[in-house]
Amino acid sequence: xxxxLVQRVTFLGVEALSEDPLRDAIATRETRxxxxxxxxxxxxxxxxxxxxxxxxxxDQLAADELRLRVRYFREGYRQATVRSxxxxxxxxxxxxxxxxxxxxxxxxxxxxxxxxEVLRTRDIRRAELPREGEPFxxxxxxxxxxALRDALEELAFLDAKVDDVIEVLPGNEVRLEIVITPGPRSxxxxxxIRGNVDVDEGTIVRMLRIEEGAPLDAQAIxxxxxxxxxxxxxxxxxxxxPEQPDSGKVxxxxxxxxxxxxxxVGGGISTLEFAQLEGRFTHYNWLGGGRRLDVRGTLSxxxxxxxxxRFVFRDILPGALxxxxxxxxxxxxxxxxxxxxxxxxxxxENVLTVxxxxxxSVTPGISVDEGVGGDVxxxxxxxxxxxxxxxxxxxxxxxxxxxxxxxxxxxxCDLAAVDPLRRWNVLSPLALSLLADRSDDALSPTTGxxxxxxxxxxxxxxxxxxxxxRLSAGAAYxxxxxxxxxxxxxxxxxxxxxxxxxxxxxALDVESPGVSILHPRKRFFAGGARSVRGFAENQLxxxxxxIPRERLLEEGGCAPGELADGSCDPGLAxxxxxQPRPIGxxxxxxxxxxxxxPVGGFTGAVFVDGAMVGGRTGSFLSDVTAAVAPGFGxxxxxxxxxxxxxxxxxxxxxxxxxxxxxxxxxxxxxELVELEQRRRYDPLEADGFFGRILGRLTLHFSIGEAx
Numbered sequence: 001x002x003x004x005l006v007q008r009v010t011f012l013g014v015e016a017l018s019e020d021p022l023r024d025a026i027a028t029r030e031t032r033x034x035x036x037x038x039x040x041x042x043x044x045x046x047x048x049x050x051x052x053x054x055x056x057x058x059d060q061l062a063a064d065e066l067r068l069r070v071r072y073f074r075e076g077y078r079q080a081t082v083r084s085x086x087x088x089x090x091x092x093x094x095x096x097x098x099x100x101x102x103x104x105x106x107x108x109x110x111x112x113x114x115x116x117e118v119l120r121t122r123d124i125r126r127a128e129l130p131r132e133g134e135p136f137x138x139x140x141x142x143x144x145x146x147a148l149r150d151a152l153e154e155l156a157f158l159d160a161k162v163d164d165v166i167e168v169l170p171g172n173e174v175r176l177e178i179v180i181t182p183g184p185r186s187x188x189x190x191x192x193i194r195g196n197v198d199v200d201e202g203t204i205v206r207m208l209r210i211e212e213g214a215p216l217d218a219q220a221i222x223x224x225x226x227x228x229x230x231x232x233x234x235x236x237x238x239x240x241x242p243e244q245p246d247s248g249k250v251x252x253x254x255x256x257x258x259x260x261x262x263x264x265v266g267g268g269i270s271t272l273e274f275a276q277l278e279g280r281f282t283h284y285n286w287l288g289g290g291r292r293l294d295v296r297g298t299l300s301x302x303x304x305x306x307x308x309x310r311f312v313f314r315d316i317l318p319g320a321l322x323x324x325x326x327x328x329x330x331x332x333x334x335x336x337x338x339x340x341x342x343x344x345x346x347x348x349e350n351v352l353t354v355x356x357x358x359x360x361s362v363t364p365g366i367s368v369d370e371g372v373g374g375d376v377x378x379x380x381x382x383x384x385x386x387x388x389x390x391x392x393x394x395x396x397x398x399x400x401x402x403x404x405x406x407x408x409x410x411x412x413c414d415l416a417a418v419d420p421l422r423r424w425n426v427l428s429p430l431a432l433s434l435l436a437d438r439s440d441d442a443l444s445p446t447t448g449x450x451x452x453x454x455x456x457x458x459x460x461x462x463x464x465x466x467x468x469x470r471l472s473a474g475a476a477y478x479x480x481x482x483x484x485x486x487x488x489x490x491x492x493x494x495x496x497x498x499x500x501x502x503x504x505x506x507a508l509d510v511e512s513p514g515v516s517i518l519h520p521r522k523r524f525f526a527g528g529a530r531s532v533r534g535f536a537e538n539q540l541x542x543x544x545x546x547i548p549r550e551r552l553l554e555e556g557g558c559a560p561g562e563l564a565d566g567s568c569d570p571g572l573a574x575x576x577x578x579q580p581r582p583i584g585x586x587x588x589x590x591x592x593x594x595x596x597x598p599v600g601g602f603t604g605a606v607f608v609d610g611a612m613v614g615g616r617t618g619s620f621l622s623d624v625t626a627a628v629a630p631g632f633g634x635x636x637x638x639x640x641x642x643x644x645x646x647x648x649x650x651x652x653x654x655x656x657x658x659x660x661x662x663x664x665x666x667x668x669x670x671e672l673v674e675l676e677q678r679r680r681y682d683p684l685e686a687d688g689f690f691g692r693i694l695g696r697l698t699l700h701f702s703i704g705e706a707x
Contacts (some may be wrong), residue, residue: 140162238254432455495588
């Protein structure tokens, strides 16, 4: 419009209050750069996409003076005056609000009187009423009285009254009296259920935390609403307690049923699993009683043969020395499961789940994992979104991996002894896990926290061939800030440790003394879209180098005898002859911190990730591999969650890695050999200037925030 632009808004005479709440109270806004990080561009251009313009409105300016006076009055400065002054500046005007705060109205004395003693002293203290000797804030008074009402409702005093009496005294002072009349405790006299058609009343009553004849408190009401919604049986569910003169309340349960069956299909693409398809069918009231039947299926690794190692897609193949056909790594992976959930198992807070599953998955560059089995779990809700789960999973599994994998990870280098590890074996852990989720959104949290702890054991007692103890824990915290609370700082810490048991070798029929056998799925890896984003999936941690024997003979200058006895020096072979392969670790410590901020129509992010992965079993973070990687990214809104693009900067890591090659004896039998000397490995040593820069960038593309 034609109004003059407001170039600046300042305050003079402000001492008692912070300027931030004053700026929030007024309608007059400054013309400014839309984002702090865009300021260098705003200095060069005044494009509308970068600059947020605000014109001067004289009517709003006059109203702002009144708004500021009201703000001061409510904060205890009842004689404050405000006057606005305009100054002509280049490109518009500067608005100055001159404030004369005047003397504060102080609270001399506060008395809290209970007609009947029901609240404890600490309950009243937690309400944080205005403090004696400080300016008398009406905002603090209203918040404190509301906190007292909430405390009374938690004790089932739903009809309690909290009144205030303010006495103005000479000398700019007031006296405050709070009168609490709790009345009788409320009791649920009768439940009236309305709106249900297919879901029987008995099922609805079991979802509630309200019992007829029991005290009716605020926590029971909240838990009942949540229980109804979390069942997914209802589009609308509410617990209504109309005004009633009697303490015995008629509680109304109003519901509107959702369709009992849900089917959906979807698809996607990622840099790790290529093209994917997914389908799911859920019956939320199978055979009545709120039982949930869930059938899921996924199909991934589609187009792996054409895309692996090309463009932005990861190389998932195991390398030349794998000792196994690479074709299984290129075939589709899949997962199929059927699960039946019985709510209110033995108690309202318990859920029993039984299921069966089959799967085929690929750990890129490491192994192909197939399995079939069943599981059973009991989950008890300790409080809202804090479940404790005891879970048993019995699976017959087969691991297809190269000979190098078994030699390095298991210490089983005799190729004949590897065969039992490739057969079908039993993996059946018993796990206890605790989860606490106080975040505000599943895919893009902005406030709150998440924490989890899991303890896992597998042995002969659990009928498992793979045997180990495993511990993992993690926590993430989210905090929104800024005038519009549209900026988010997020942090995460994860840790883990696993210890293989010696009895696993006998159970797996492996004749190799002193080996530590651990299923690859139970090892710890770092790197990837939800870990340290400067690295590709699983690429941060203990690694080994493999090299074909021909290249050591032809380009490394080694003799056949030097290969056979391991004395060959691999340092003369070119760096591109070696293939690094992750082998996983037995311990992990990882931390991430990220700042998310709005930029035009999308959300930008800057982050720093770091991790340490320990390679030696039996101790925590020994023989460690560590790295810290910064990066940046963007998130674009979509109906299925934020589409996330991240670019991580990998640090220049030069390592001395173990080298494994292969030799053949006179009869043509193949044997793996680990060379005595390690190889100094820098994957970028042969690249030019620009190649070294681009080679350190890692692109990730996925849906949902990293944590």
